[in-house]
Amino acid sequence: MSIKLAILGLLSWKPSTGYDLKKMIEDSSFMHWSGNNNQIYKSLVQLLEDGWVTHEVQHQESSPSKKIYTITDKGLAELRNWVDSSPELPELKKGFLTQLAWADQLNSKELDDLLSRYEAEISLHLALQEEKKRRSLYVPNRTEREACLWEMIAENIISSYRNELLWVQQLRQKLV
Amino acid sequence: MSIKLAILGLLSWKPSTGYDLKKMIEDSSFMHWSGNNNQIYKSLVQLLEDGWVTHEVQHQESSPSKKIYTITDKGLAELRNWVDSSPELPELKKGFLTQLAWADQLNSKELDDLLSRYEAEISLHLALQEEKKRRSLYVPNRTEREACLWEMIAENIISSYRNELLWVQQLRQKLV
DNA sequence: GGTGTCATGTAAACAGTTACATGATTTT
DNA sequence: AAAATCATGTAACTGTTTACATGACACC
Numbered sequence: 206m207s208i209k210l211a212i213l214g215l216l217s218w219k220p221s222t223g224y225d226l227k228k229m230i231e232d233s234s235f236m237h238w239s240g241n242n243n244q245i246y247k248s249l250v251q252l253l254e255d256g257w258v259t260h261e262v263q264h265q266e267s268s269p270s271k272k273i274y275t276i277t278d279k280g281l282a283e284l285r286n287w288v289d290s291s292p293e294l295p296e297l298k299k300g301f302l303t304q305l306a307w308a309d310q311l312n313s314k315e316l317d318d319l320l321s322r323y324e325a326e327i328s329l330h331l332a333l334q335e336e337k338k339r340r341s342l343y344v345p346n347r348t349e350r351e352a353c354l355w356e357m358i359a360e361n362i363i364s365s366y367r368n369e370l371l372w373v374q375q376l377r378q379k380l381v
Numbered sequence: 382m383s384i385k386l387a388i389l390g391l392l393s394w395k396p397s398t399g400y401d402l403k404k405m406i407e408d409s410s411f412m413h414w415s416g417n418n419n420q421i422y423k424s425l426v427q428l429l430e431d432g433w434v435t436h437e438v439q440h441q442e443s444s445p446s447k448k449i450y451t452i453t454d455k456g457l458a459e460l461r462n463w464v465d466s467s468p469e470l471p472e473l474k475k476g477f478l479t480q481l482a483w484a485d486q487l488n489s490k491e492l493d494d495l496l497s498r499y500e501a502e503i504s505l506h507l508a509l510q511e512e513k514k515r516r517s518l519y520v521p522n523r524t525e526r527e528a529c530l531w532e533m534i535a536e537n538i539i540s541s542y543r544n545e546l547l548w549v550q551q552l553r554q555k556l557v
Numbered sequence: 558g559g560t561g562t563c564a565t566g567t568a569a570a571c572a573g574t575t576a577c578a579t580g581a582t583t584t585t
Numbered sequence: 586a587a588a589a590t591c592a593t594g595t596a597a598c599t600g601t602t603t604a605c606a607t608g609a610c611a612c613c
Contacts, residue, residue: 211479224563224564235479236479237472239602241601244600246565269565269607270565271564272565287480288486288487289487290480291498292477292480292495292502293476295541296476297413297471297472297538298472298473298474299471300382300468300471301468302537302538303382303390303411304463306390306411306530307460309523309527310464311464327470348485351485354481354484357551361475361478362478364548365471365473365544368540368544372533372540376533398591400590400591400592400593414573417573419575420572422593422594444581444592445591447591448593561611562612563609564609565608566605566606567604567606570601570603570604571603572600572602573598575598576596576598577596577597578594579594582589582590582591583591585588
């Protein structure tokens with residue numbers, strides 16, 4: 206799963222500059238790339254070379270000129286092709302589990318403290334995700350079904366953190 | 382969260398060779414590194430330089446000589462220090478969500494097919510994780526509490542996939 | 558006068574994967 | 586005869602992050 210396909214997706218929604226894409230990717234909960242310049246501007250050059258996008262330079266007074274990228278038919282076909290390809294399993298990287306794996310050297314209080322700090326972080330992040338969902342900037346809403354899909358995508362992330370929260374609370378209970 | 386700390390943890394359980402570590406990391410559900418040679422053998426060299434481990438070369442007839450790595454007091458202190466450090470948020474990379482985000486261009490049947498393929502993959506992987514938990518190779522069991530922690534770590538992974546499965550089933554229902 | 562937004566890009570470093578390389582023994 | 590296990594390591598590549606670099610304008 207390459208960031209190029211996320212960019213292609215966003216451009217299939219609306220023509221954008223690298224700067225726009227950066228903001229959309231950074232704001233997104235499910236596009237898991239950091240959205241740093243290096244990745245985005247390099248990808249755009251590659252997408253141009255592939256012929257999946259075109260760009261138009263727009264000069265502006267009083268702010269830097271920008272390149273507005275638009276998806277081509279070839280790019281749309283590629284996107285469609287990819288959307289229908291075999292789904293990947295999620296990659297769950299939970300560093301905390303590795304930390305917890307060797308936590309038996311802590312005493313009861315230290316261990317519970319550690320778990321409570323994790324609980325607090327998850328709890329905070331969950332609230333943040335819920336807030337983000339309420340705000341929902343940058344959400345395409347072209348059909349009812351698309352709105353439903355995006356709603357459920359946001360719900361997926363939230364339910365993951367809710368699940369994590371329940372788990373840590375259960376564990377703390379068990380260890381009392 | 383570096384693989385070095387996972388290795389240090391494993392060595393705090395028992396002295397091992399790079400080869401052993403590779404197997405343990407590959408088999409683990411929660412140590413999310415692939416366990417490729419490059420990473421492991423390079424990390425071991427660094428851990429030696431740091432003074433966190435020592436090694437003893439054991440020559441063998443009829444198989445290559447091996448280096449048995451043992452954690453030092455300095456390494457143990459470092460591990461303990463790290464285990465008690467502030468927990469990181471999980472990193473959830475779900476490529477499928479990005480795929481689904483642009484799936485409104487598929488017709489109902491294609492979309493349901495896609496979701497059913499994802500459901501099947503998750504379902505299979507969930508069974509695999511449950512089987513892995515039953516098998517539980519390479520699980521330290523030095524205290525009751527440690528056993529409980531490892532049990533809950535395995536449960537964490539399983540519940541994540543169970544949650545994902547429920548989510549996709551719900552979505553399919555919604556789209557009927 | 559400092560910070561934030563708009564807008565592009567590059568350089569260096571680090572992390573991670575795949576594939577290559579060797580070589581003996583054991584199992585199928 | 587082929588494949589798997591034991592055991593070490595390297596080379597090349599891809600992906601990702603952090604930091605640097607520029608420059609005008611707007612807001613506090």
